[in-house]
Amino acid sequence: MPNVMEWLDRQPKWALAVFTVVLSLLIGFVDWKTSPEIAFTLFYLVPISMAVWLVGRRTGIFVAILCAFIVLTSNLLYARVSQYSNPAIPYWNLLMRLGVFLTVVYLLSALKNIYASLEKKVEARTAELRKEILERQRMEREILEVSEREQKRLGQDMHDGIGQQMTGVAFMCKVLQQKLSEKSLPEDAAEAGEIAGQIHRTVEDVRRMAKGLFPVGLEDGGLDAAMENLRSNVESQFGVSCFFSANPGIQIENTNVIIHLYRIAQEAVTNAVRHGNASEIRIDLSRQNGGYALTVQDDGIGIVQSGKNAAGMGLHIMRYRAGMIRGALDVQKAESGGTRVTCLFTDQAVDPDEERIA
């Protein structure tokens, strides 16, 4: 029915007006051919309602008056005025019918106005919402891009700035150690050596932190290299066992996809250590349903499936990143214990300018 109404709505107004007039005449013809004892009033309401709803109020009034006169004519053609107990009766009936028809016209056109204004409001609100959603998505994307850029900058600064300077200081300590031992001050020389060793260890820490912020080669080393990087970083940073395995032949080319997957896996392993107290984490890359799946599984206490977790930024950003690579994220308490994070994805990142309303 809505389809018929939509189709009718698309027809030219004049054609619809002609149609309602013809329909009124047709009903009038049948009314005339049957005895006036049988009331046809309801049928006349069809062309009248169509005229009001599809063409307009004025056409509705015209068709209503036309229908009232058609009924009068058909009645008079069937039985002469003299056959009525009072000659005024057909005209009285005409006025009554006209009253009913015009009331219907008035009510329908009022209803149509309300409907139209509601529809306009809904359209305006929908457009506003659409704009707000797109704006929010743009902001989210920008925040992620800025954070990615800042992490990269910070990582490079730490590596090239603090890292290099401290390496220089460690070297100076080594030289000092040498000089002190040449001056036969073995105790002082040992102390200088210890300082050099301490600085070396700090440099290692700084390097590792810098690598965590933005691993070298993340942008051009491929997914395997990125995950391997993460794996070794997790082992050295948290002291837990971390394994990475990938189905052979999986080649993810898109750098954005690699960066998003790396960050998803990084958040998942950090959660596994921080919240799950995991001692073993497995990162797995496989083919699934024509796409790919990245799974991070830990042997920790397992995530509690509650509303409270929804408030976490980490899970939210992981989901957002999965969406950015046309994927989906699933976080479950694994049957074997621990938590399993699965990201199903394709090798396509969402175009930054693409409008996406989920």
Ligand SMILES: Nc1ncnc2c1ncn2[C@@H]1O[C@H](COP(=O)(O)OP(=O)(O)O)[C@@H](O)[C@H]1O
């Ligand atoms: N691997 C996990 N094991 C146990 N609990 C987890 C794990 N990952 C997430 N959670 C739970 O989900 C919550 C939300 O995680 P997340 O969104 O990353 O936020 P955050 O790490 O900032 O607390 C955590 O506070 C924790 O309670």
Ligand SMILES: [Mg+2]
């Ligand atoms: Mg987290």
